[in-house]
Amino acid sequence: MSRQKPGQIGEYWLSRNRHGTWCRTWFDAATRQTRRVAVGAPDLQSAVIALAKWYVLEQELDQERPADIPVGVALERYLDKHGKDVASADAIARAVKKLKAFFVDDTVAELTLDRQNEFERYLRAKGYADAYIGRIQTTLKAALNRSHENHELASVPYIRVASSKASRDRLLALPEAAALFNADPPEHLFRFLLLAFNTLSRPEALLELQPFQTDLERRLLALNAPGRVQTKKHRPTVPVTDTLLPWLRDWSSSRYYVQWFDGQTTPMDSIKTTWRKLRPRAAALLKKADPQHGGLGDVVPYTIRHTMATELRRRGVPQWEIAGMLGHRTGGTSETYAKYAPDYLGQAAAAIDDYMNELQPLVKRELIRPIAPAPTPKRHLTVVK
Numbered sequence: 597m598s599r600q601k602p603g604q605i606g607e608y609w610l611s612r613n614r615h616g617t618w619c620r621t622w623f624d625a626a627t628r629q630t631r632r633v634a635v636g637a638p639d640l641q642s643a644v645i646a647l648a649k650w651y652v653l654e655q656e657l658d659q660e661r662p663a664d665i666p667v668g669v670a671l672e673r674y675l676d677k678h679g680k681d682v683a684s685a686d687a688i689a690r691a692v693k694k695l696k697a698f699f700v701d702d703t704v705a706e707l708t709l710d711r712q713n714e715f716e717r718y719l720r721a722k723g724y725a726d727a728y729i730g731r732i733q734t735t736l737k738a739a740l741n742r743s744h745e746n747h748e749l750a751s752v753p754y755i756r757v758a759s760s761k762a763s764r765d766r767l768l769a770l771p772e773a774a775a776l777f778n779a780d781p782p783e784h785l786f787r788f789l790l791l792a793f794n795t796l797s798r799p800e801a802l803l804e805l806q807p808f809q810t811d812l813e814r815r816l817l818a819l820n821a822p823g824r825v826q827t828k829k830h831r832p833t834v835p836v837t838d839t840l841l842p843w844l845r846d847w848s849s850s851r852y853y854v855q856w857f858d859g860q861t862t863p864m865d866s867i868k869t870t871w872r873k874l875r876p877r878a879a880a881l882l883k884k885a886d887p888q889h890g891g892l893g894d895v896v897p898y899t900i901r902h903t904m905a906t907e908l909r910r911r912g913v914p915q916w917e918i919a920g921m922l923g924h925r926t927g928g929t930s931e932t933y934a935k936y937a938p939d940y941l942g943q944a945a946a947a948i949d950d951y952m953n954e955l956q957p958l959v960k961r962e963l964i965r966p967i968a969p970a971p972t973p974k975r976h977l978t979v980v981k
Contacts (some may be wrong), residue, residue: 603644605651609641610635610858620650657748662704665749667736670698670704673748676738682955686865694719696934699849705741707753716758723872726758726894733757734744766894768903772882774958775892779877785870787847790963792900793955794840795819797923800896804863805853809845810836816940817844819923830873830923835945839952840963871897905950911947918944 601609603620611621611632618640619632635650637643638911648662655942671692682688698715699707712733719729737755744752768776776789791802809818817840820831847853850864879891894910901922908918921944956964 597713602640603647605648606655607649607877610640610647620647657743659747659749659750661875661932662752663706665704666745667699667702667704667707670739670743670749671695671736671930674735674821678738678742687731688735691732692730692739695736704752705747706757706790707736707740709756712756720893722894723875726895727867727898730758739918751758766899766902767906768895768899770955771885771958772878772892772895772905773900774955775878775881776874776961777955777963779874779960782870784854784856785867785874786961787843788867788897789900790840790843791853792897795834795906796835796901797831797834798829798901798905798923799867803854803865803867807848807850809843809851810848812836812845812848813843826919830925832920834921835941837945838949838967839866839930839964841967845968867897907942907951908947911950913943913947917941922942 599672601611608620608622610618612636613619613632617634621630621632623629624631625957635646635647642650649672649847652669653734674694675689696714698718699711716729716733719732724732733755734757737757739831740749740752740755763840773793777786783788788799790800791797792799794868795802795817797819798806804821805817805819810816811812811818815836816833817836818831818833820826820833824831842869844853854864854867870952875892875895879889879893882889883891905918905922908921909915920941952963956962
C-alpha cells in the first residue's frame with residue numbers, strides 16, 4: 597500500500613522546493629517529470645487548504661457522473677466563476693455557505709427530493725421564511741445548472757424551489773403589527789418598524805436611508821439618495837407623515853436612521869438576525885392572548901409593505917397614490933415636479949396616520965407624538981453704518 601503524500605488530493609500533493617516554499621506537485625506523464633507550482637502559503641496547514649481550493653476550482657471536469665462530484669464542488673465553482681461578479685454576490689455567498697454546511701458529505705447524486713425536504717425543514721426550524729428558503733434553493737439549482745451547461749456534469753437532479761406566494765399574500769392584522777412593537781425590539785429595529793409602516797419602503801432602502809435625504813420643511817423623504825442611479829426597484833420620494841415627523845427630527849443627528857449605536861459609519865447589511873429573534877417574542881405575546889394563533893413564522897420585513905399597501909386600498913386611497921408610495925411607475929405627471937405640490941400623496945399620508953392612530957392603543961411604547969412647531973431659522977441682520 598502506497599503512503600499518502602502531504603495534502604494529497606487526486607494526483608496532486610504538496611512538497612517543498614529548494615527554497616522551502618510549499619508547492620502543488622504532480623507527475624507529468626507526457627514529460628515523465630515531477631512538476632511543481634508554488635501555492636503561496638506560509639505553512640503546511642495553509643498549503644493544504646490552498647491545494648484543496650485550487651483542486652475544487654480548477655480541476656477539469658468533463659461530463660462527470662453526479663455520484664462522483666460533491667455538492668460543495670459545484671457550489672464553489674459557481675461562486676468563483678459567476679457568483680462573485682454579480683450584484684447579489686453577498687447573498688449568493690451566504691446561500692452557498694448554508695448549503696455547504698448542510699450538504700457537507702453529499703454528492704450531487706444524493707440530492708434526492710427526500711434529502712432536499714430535510715434541508716427545507718432544517719431551514720424552517722431556523723425561522724427562515726418561504727421567500728428566503730426559495731432563494732437559497734434557487735442558488736443550488738443555478739449552481740448545478742451551470743455545471744451541466746458547462747459539460748462538467750453529465751446530468752443534474754431536479755431541485756425543488758419553495759413557493760414564496762404564501763409570504764407575498766401574508767398580511768398583518770392590527771394586533772400582529774402591535775405585537776412587533778410590543779416584543780421589545782432593539783432601537784435600530786424599532787426605527788425600522790416605524791419607517792416601514794410610514795413609508796411602505798423596501799427594507800434595503802430603509803437600511804441605507806440618511807437624514808440628508810429628508811426635507812423636513814417640505815416634509816419629503818427621498819428614498820433614492822442623490823447620485824444613486826435608479827434601478828427597476830424604483831425608490832420614490834414619499835411624504836413625511838404626521839406620525840413620522842417628530843421622530844425624524846429627533847433622529848436628525850444619526851448617521852443612518854437605522855443603525856447600530858456604536859459609532860457605525862456604514863449602513864447595516866441586514867436586519868434578518870434581529871428580525872428572526874423578534875418574531876418568536878411577538879408570537880408568544882399573540883399566543884398568550886389567543887392560544888390558537890398560528891404564529892408569525894411566515895412574516896418577513898416585506899410583509900409590512902404589503903400590509904400597508906392593502907390598508908391604503910381598503911381606506912379608499914387612489915390607486916395612483918398607492919403606486920407612488922410603492923415606487924411603481926404609472927406614467928402621468930413626472931415625480932420630479934409632482935412631489936412639490938402641497939397635497940403630494942396626501943390621501944396616502946393621511947391613511948397611514950389613521951392606521952398608526954388605530955395601532956397606538958395596542959402598543960405599549962409611544963408611537964404618536966405631538967408635532968412641535970418647526971424651529972424658526974435665525975436671521976442675521978446686516979447693520980449699515
